[in-house]
Amino acid sequence: MQKNSYLDYKRIIAQLVSGVLAETNIDAEMIYGLLEYPPNQELGDLALPCFQLSKVLKKAPPLIAAQLQTQIDPAPYFAEVQTAGAYLNFRLAPEPLITNVLGKILECGSSYGAQNLGDGEKIVIDYSAPNIAKPFHVGHLSSTVIGNVLYNIFNFLGFISVGINYLGDWGTQFGKLITAYKKWGSEAEVKQGLIKELTRLYVKFHTEAEADPTLDEEAREWFRKIENGDEEALKLWKWFKEISLEEFQRVYDILGISFDSMAGESFYNDKIKAVVDELKEKNLLEESDGASIVDLELYGMPPCLILKKDGSSLYATRDIAAALYRKKTYQFSKALYVTGMAQSLHFQQWFKVVELMGYDWAKDLVHVPFGLVNLKGEKLSTRTGRVVLLEDLLTTAIQKTLEIIEEKNPDLPQKAQIAQDVGVGAVVFGALSVNRIKDVTFSWEEALNFDGETGPYLQYTHARACSILRKADFQGETGVNFEPEKLNEPAALKVVKTLYLFPERIIAAATEYEPSIICRYLIDLAQDFNWFYHECQVLVADQDLSRARLVLVSAVKTLLATGLGLLGIKAPEQM
Template sequence: MKTKLAGIISLALEESYSTQEIEGLLETPKHTGLGDLAFPCFTLAKAYKKSPTLIAEELATKIHGKFIKEVRVENAYINVFFNQLQFAKEVIHNVLVHKNQYGGKPKNGQMVVLDFSSPNIAKPFSMGHLRSTVIGNALANISEKQGYEATRINHLGDWGTQFGKLIVAYQLWGNKEAIEQNPIEELFKIYVKFHDEAVHNEALNNQARLTFKALEEGNDEMLSLWKWFRLASLKEFEQIYNMLGVSFDSFSGEAFYNDKMEFVVEELTEKELLEESDGAMVVQLENMPPCLITKKDGATLYATRDLAAALYRHKMYQPAKLFYIVGNEQSLHFKQLFAILKKMGYAFAENCEHIPFGMMLKDGKKMSTRKGKVVLLADVLKETIEAAKNNIEVKNPGLLNKAAVANEVGIGAVIFNDLKNDRMNDIEFSIEKMVTFEGETGPYIQYTNARIHTLLAKGEFTLSDSYLHYLDTEAWEIIKLLESFPNVVENAFSQASPAIIAKYSLSLARSFNKYYANTKFLTGESLEKDRLKVAYAVSIVLEESLRLLGIKAPKEM
């Protein structure tokens, strides 16, 4: 709608302003009585050396087309009213013909690599890991919708001094049989015990550092324990990912780059970027602290591994974009990482982007694995699924496939509760909010879509043609929302914000429910088919919105 009108205005101005420039100036009026779109003429006054009001009056006479019903001038604004039926015909036709392809772009032959989720092995998958997982998964889906190929990488936290701590904890307090029966819970228990004991016994930390150094150097006993911890963790993580419907192309974590870091250090040395600082080696950076590359004992760090990973991914995938979906507390780390890549002479650093997000809080504080203050994601998912089951038993006890629907609704509630928030905002953990299935929730959108499917079934709807012949005035807001979907997806990608799609889906569901409440759909009249076509188009876009967010859309609830 905006692009079409911008093109008409650009042509009327003899292309002295491009369609894109005009589109950037167009506004949506606060009141429908002021039109569907408005063009303020203030910007043109300097170039045309006339008053904005006079420019508006002259320009308004040149704005016409089959989609334009009326043009009014108010002060320096040109208010444009669209021909609703004519416009709705094209929008509904596009949605019904393209179905779930609507709003997308053709494949562009480029790749987006996304680094997300990345839990630490031998630690439980907590609510703290949810944000990276669902934001990253949604951005991967959105990237594909925009024509990119998406490569999903789970950069597991499977290396570092914490494994020295875990191995020492196992050697001191571990029970092999108990760990084999319940690996994550038992490993987590002894990890927490290590930190409790280390508060009063600094020797434990020294022992852990030496143990990790032995692990880095390939000690057989240490490697054997590490492999066991990793395999046990992955099996448990896979259960969570299967529940969430999240998959990965690679589980290459920090350990994968263990034999690739030496080359990074050598290259930094050759390019004279390394400096000694108190026995450690650092890279000096402008307007930020120096970045530590190796410790005094020669052990590598997080930054060394991320440099190796970035270089490997660039060589392996040649991505157009490389997204790191990691919490905002790591912002400095990624600024340093990208700055070092630039200093090394790698132009692809410009294509690297940190996608930060706020924390999941409990009682106003960050959840801490180290202190044992975690809420397990698996427990939350079980609770929301159970709440969905209870809801179904009350409202629709005769529903077939109750268990499958409860899974889709309960898990969708958790995912949507996260993604509806602007990602930079912190979220206070609340199981009560997650299991509320009314208001601004995923189940509300799922229910709206299921209601439409029930309506279509009752009306025995079949798609004989994809054009409207009639449009209720009450459906006009729906048409405008459907038409905006391609721009919504594009903005969600450019701003790396799934919340844009989540909020859009709420608006579309609310708009349809308002229309549904005030309209008789199943009248037997000829206009019934047109109303059902609008409903069907809404269902298509709601289902695609949910799919992009990583949420299922049951046909019945």
């Protein structure tokens, strides 16, 4: 994929200003970083605040702005350059903007905004990671969909994404589950109830263990049997794992998400000894109350626990083993871990251990945290049974959508498929549209709300654009001649300016690991387009005007579909 040559007004301004200031040590990169979008477009389309320049030029910021204004020739890209106090404001010339942006979208189609920034470098993304033998609940939704968006974005920007579902398929919870199964379960009940029966047994174990602490030791003994290869213990572990994977796959199929690797924690069991040996060789391992730790007091953190008293490994041990394996296997330039914010300290600790082991690529390990999902202020918990199953949420959303379609558009072709696309889109967009570090209180009402700034609103706007283009039999092919001056009207120009921002917003979402940036952008685009649709009739007698407006409609349709695709949401052509 070649790097697309998008018109970059920030770059043009940076070169103009740095050219005027050529005899100073203010370069184009510094200017580029200072440029911003004014809060009010009446001031202009781009602004250069001159406060930081005053430190170098030893002049008052308003004076710098005034002097720059007299020395910059706005043509051909800018209609005018004006000052407002310490700000130098640039207003874009409409026709070059319209010609370039719409022409480029017609030329590139769905690859508009794609760039070769990664140059084939690999980015490993660890996401979703539900626990085997536990329900796949709404608490897993954030990691699953955020990770999927990052996977899509980095591929779009020329990296090679490697998606890893690091399944929680190891640990003492399996000892607890086997104990519960042996005491209160049966093969027939598990075969009938599947994951819901396993959850019932898991919850019952914790309820009973509060009154009978000996159950915890019994559970530890069953897990030791798994670790030691006991035939019965391994058979039950594999059976529970198969039941879970079938449920997980149903949910992933509904979401349209797949992974490059499903290697869970158990995959790294035979790689843990090498990690422990290396830590010993590098004099990093210490004994503390019988356990093996790496002391991190110098770095303001509690010790990183590597082995328990009984010699069994922990999350950190397996995470270090996994990171070493992934670096060797994929030679990644960056490894992202999309997990809850509550795990931040855990990642800081083992990232530091990898650094202390002498691996300079420890700096390329990045925790991408997100907020908690709770039920009316209470944390989701499998132990207490306080969960909402993700499959139940998705199927309910699909059913609600189908009911709306049956009521409003019963003759819609392929309505079952469209109901799935829209219902799932509502849930996914709802999870992605808030800043990822914010805690979310789950409610059925909000999750299934299709009104306002939602996924279905974007999908409906896309379908509206498709409908207009179908009526006009407009294909939007490259080489369509149109007169840009026909779009020099407020509503149309506002849409073009928003279209222009698409490549920049995709890069910002990647840089900040923040899918909500794309969500916000798409809402802005849809709102601007719907205002244009309200203000400007597209199919009119003036064929030149109609053609120009159809080009604009086609561009909006293209970017809505591309943006929704990056979010993992389908873009139906009819609704």
